[in-house]
Amino acid sequence: MKEYIKTTGIILDNSCVKENTAVITVLTPDSGVISFAKHGYYSKRNIYKSLLQPINLIDIHMEKHKGKFKFIEGSLIESFDNIRKEYNKTAAVLSIFSSLTNSEIYDQKDYNLIYTLIMKFLRSVNEKDPCLLTISIYFFFQLVWCLGISFTFDNSKSEDYRYLDIENGTFYRNAADYESENHIAVSEKLFRVMKNFKNIRFADIDKLDYITVNEYNEFRNMYKRYTAYHFNKAIIIQPSIISEAG
The missing domain is CATH 2.40.50.140 (Nucleic acid-binding proteins)
Structure with missing residues (x-):
């Protein structure tokens, strides 16, 4: 029928x-x-x-x-003309679209949240001039929440070593090197930027410190391991074609 x-x-x-x-x-x-x-x-x-x-x-x-x-x-x-006018903006958006089309998302309820998230992302990139590396990471930071998992931060005192526990999505600080199968070391800058994501909106994303390709690639690798642990197929973030922040 x-x-x-x-x-x-x-x-x-x-x-x-x-x-x-x-x-x-x-x-x-x-x-x-x-x-x-x-x-x-x-x-x-x-x-x-x-x-x-x-x-x-x-x-x-x-x-x-x-x-x-x-x-x-x-x-x-x-048509989001301000995105189309700029090559870097277009490339950043299409990169995220590519990651989504190659991911396995089964729960139809998730799509309404993802649709809303993408609309916020598109309007922010169209109306503002954010660091494209930072806003891309912020998009994927929010995406895991749409899919039923999330990132959280341990409130213990500051220590030298930072890592993500991929089993529960919590970032910890520890005085000792704690790298293991389920623990991923995180740089100080990426840790700080992601912690700031907790209290930021797309409308204010341009207020965050700009990240470099190094932090972007660090996040890509961390995200692949984190999502692979929780889903049948890892969400693969595409390599950046932008050589500098912004």
Whole structure:
């Protein structure tokens, strides 16, 4: 039986699979990440080619039959032009989209939270000029909360050694080197920035200290181990193409 769906969606990806066919991947707040083939996509008669571009927020009308989606029509809600105008902003956004499309997220309830999180991220990057490395880390910091786990911080006195316990997501300080299978050493700067994330909003993200590629890569490796422990598949954060903060 056919089902007709009207919803909003953020275009995450658009990839060519045949000479005149593209597969469009969309994040919706109610159906999660869905994909559909748009035949005749590269035809001059295709009036939806510009609409179905990554980063666009659209109204979308689809047909669902036997688990497959078919695009019927759509209209543009927001194109986030200030992101598109800057290469680094576009690259940072598409990098996060790539991480999401390659992750395994099964709970449909999570998608509504993720959709809201992405909208906050897009509007912050579109309206402000934050450090793109910092705001990307902040996005993934918030993402784990959407997926049912989180980062917390031990309030014990300051010690020389900092580490993350991947079993419970808590950052600790310790006087001794405590690296083990479930404990990941964390640099002082990354520890400080992430601790500040607790009381920050997307609207205020530009107030945080800018991080470097070193801290970004440190976070990537830590995040991979942390999410691999809790999920069937690790969430892989893409390498940064930005050489300096901002």
